[in-house]
Amino acid sequence: MRRYKGTTAVLAALTITATLSGCGTGGSEGVTLKLVAADYGSTDANTSKKYWDALARAYEQKTPGVKIDVNVLSWKDVDREVAAMVERGEAPDLAQIGAYADYARAGKLYPVDNLVSVPTQANFLPLLRQAGEVERVQYGLPFGASTRMLFFNEELLDQAGAEPPADWDGLREAAAKLKAKDVKYPFALPLGSEESQAETMMWLLGGGGGYRDATGTAYQIDSPANVETMTWLKEKLVGAGLTGPVAPGELDRQQAFDAFVRGEVGMLNGHPTLMDTARKAGVKVGTVPLPGIDGKAKATLGVADWMMAFKQNGHRKEIGAFLDFVYNDKNVLDFSDRYDLLPVTVSASDAMEADSEHAALRPFLEELAGSELYPVGETSWARVSESVKKNIGRAVAPGGNPRAVLEDIARDARAAETSAG
Template identity: 55%
Template sequence: MQRRRFLGMTAAGVATAALAPVLTACGSESPVGDKKLKLVAADYGDKPDNSSKKYWNSLARDFESKHKGIKIDVEVYSWTEVDKKVADMVAAGKAPDIAQIGAYADFAAAGKLYSADQLISIPTQADFITPIAKAGEVHRVQYGLPFVSSTRMLFYNQSLFTRAGIAKAPETWEELQAAAVKLKAAGVKIPFGLPLGPEEAPAETMLWMLAGGGGYTDNTGAYTINSDANIKAFAWVRDELVGKGLTGPGDPARTNRQDLFDAFCKGEVGMLHGHPTLMQQAENAKLKYGTAPLPGIKGKAASTMGVADWIMAFKQNGHREQIGTFLDFLFTKENHLSFTGQYQLLPVTESASAAMHLDRQYEKLWPFLDQLQNADFYPADKTSWAKVSATIKEKIGSVVQKSGDPAAVLGEIQREAEATELADR
C-alpha cells in the first residue's frame, strides 16, 4: 500500500464547479441503454486465492443486480504497475471512469477529476473520517476519496526478545538501541529492520522524522525536509543503529519492506516498523509477535504515520451520475468493512470504523485504529509529491551510510522539492 501525508497545494486549472452529467454511451459492448463504467483497481492480495479481483467482481455483480442499466468492467493490477497503467490510459485519452490507486493530485491539478460533492451523497461525504478526507483536498476541494488506510506500529519478535532478556518493548530511541544491542548479542541476524530501499523509503523516512519531532511539512504545508529535527534523526540512525551493526548485514539503501517482512516471519528480525497486514503474515507463519507505539527520541512518538490509498473519478466519459451511484454503494458500511476486514486494513468511514471497534474479530486492529485520528500523512495533495517521493527513494539511503551526510542530502532533497513546487504552480 502507498500511503502518503498532505495539505497545501496550488495548481491552476482545477475544476471546482459542478458539472451536469453527460450521459453518452460507453461502447458497443454494453447492451443498448446500459452505461458501462470502467474501474481500474490495485491488488491487495499476495496470491491468486486472495486477489482483490474477487472482491470487485462480487461487488460489481451485486451492484448491477440492484442498479439495472449500469455495468461495471473491472481491471485489477499489482501495486507495481497499477499507477502507471492508469497514467498511460489517461495519456492515451482513454481514462477509466474510476481508478483506485496511490495518488490523485496530478489528475486533480490537470482538471481531469470530478470533485467529491459532484459525485457522492452528503451522507457518504459526511461519513469519511475527517483527517483522512482532508488529505484528499486540493484548494479545499476534495477530489481524492480515501479508499483504505493504515497506521504503523513497532513490531517485535516475542521469542527473540525473551532469548535476549528484553522485558518490554522500547519506548525511546535509547531503549530501542539497547534492545537491538541485546538482540545482536543473542545472535539475531537483523536486530532492527531498516527498509530504506525504493519500495518503502518514503514511509520509513517519515516514521523516523515523526519520531524525532519532525516531518515532511509544517502546519502550512511547506516542505521541511531539511529541518534540524529531521537531520538529527538521521544522524542518530546512522551513528547508533547502522553504524553499530544493528540493522543486519544488508545495505539499508537496498533493503525493501517486503524482504524484511518475510525475514521477520522467518524469525530473523527482532524489531521493525510495520502495518496491520504484517500481523496476518506473522500469524500465518505461526510467529509470536507483539506490537507497540513507535519509540520516540525521548518517549513514545507523538504521532505515527497514516497511509491512505485513493479512489477517484475521471470526467472524460461523462458518467458522473452513474459513478456517484456506484461510489455511494461502495462506501456503505457493509461493503467497506468487507474489504478492509479481509485485508487487515483500516476503514476510512466513521460507520465502518465504529463497527470494526465493536467486533472482537478485529480486536488486533484496534491499536492501529486508535492511532488513525491523530496520524500524519504524506503530502499527497501536492502535485510535487510524486517527484519528491521518487527523489527520496533514490537518495535517502545514503544518509545512513558510514560517510553519509544527513544535512547535505536532506538539504538537496529540500531544494529539489521547493523547485518542483514552484514549477507546478
C-alpha cells in the same frame, strides 16, 4: 465475511441510502462504467479482482442498465497504466490507485460533493477526507487505510532479556541485546527503493520533525530536527551494527517483512497486514506505538489509497450511485477484512472497533486519528517521494553525510514545488 456486531442499524440505514442513490440512475440504460483498481492480493487466490467482480455483479443486479467493467492491475503497474490511459484520452470512469492530486489540479476529476450522497461524504474519517482535498475541495475518496506501529518478536526479546522500547534509547538498548544473542536483524531498517519514503517519515516524526513544517504549507526536509534524526540513525543504530547484514539502503520493505515472518528480525516498523501474516507463520508478535527521541513519537504514519472519478466520459450520476454502494458498511468492512486494512469511514471503523475478533487492530485504529499522512494533495509529492527513495539510504551509509543528503532532497522538493506552480 466475518459478521460485525452492532452494525444492523447502520447497515440498514446505509443500504437504504445506497438503494435510493441507485434508484436515481433512471435514464442510465446501457451505461458501462470502467473501473481500474489496484490489486491488494499477493496470489491469484486472494486477488482483489474477486472482490471487485463480486461487488460489480451485485450492483448490476440491483441497478439494471448499468454495467461495471473491472480491470485490476498490480501495484507496480496500476498508477502508470492509468496515467497512460489519461494521456491517450481514454480515462476510465473510476480509478482506485495511489494518488489523485495531479489529475485534480489538471481539472480531470469530479469533485466528491458532485458525486456521492451527503451521508456518504460525511461518513469519511475527517483526517482522510481532508487529505483528499486540493485547495479545500475534495477530489480523492479514501480507499483502504493503515497506520504503523513498532513490531517485535516476543520470543526473541524474551530470550535476549530486552524490553519493548518506549523511546529511541530503549530501542537501541533492546537492539544491542538482540545482537548479543545473534539475532540476524536486531532492528530491520528498510531504506531501499521500495518504500523508504514511509520508513523515513516514521523516523522523522519520531524526532519531532517531518516532511512538512508545522503549518503543512512548505517542505522542511533539511530541518535541524530531521538532520539530528538521520544522524542518530547513522551513528547509534546503523553504525553500531544493530540493523543486520544488509545495508539499510539496499533493504526493501518486503525483504524486511519476509525476514520478520521467518523469525529473523527482532524489531521493525510494520502495518496490520504484516501482523496477520507473521502470526499465521507462528511468530509471536508484539506491538507498541512508534518510539520517539524522548518518548512516544509525536505521530505515527498514516497511509491511504484513493478512489477518483474522471470527467471524460460524463457519467457523473452513474458513478456517484455506484460509489454510494461501494462505500456502504458491508462492502467497506468486507474489503478491510480481506486485506487487513483499516476502514476509511466512521461507521465502519466503529463497527470494527466493537468487534472482538478484531481486537488486535484496535491499537492501529486508535493511532489513525492522530496520524500524519503524506502530503498527497501536493503535485510535488510524487517527485519528492522519488527523491527520498533514491537518496535516503546514503544518509546512513558508512561515510554518508545525513545533512548533505537531506539538503539534496530538499533541493529536489523546492524544484518540484516550483515546477508544480
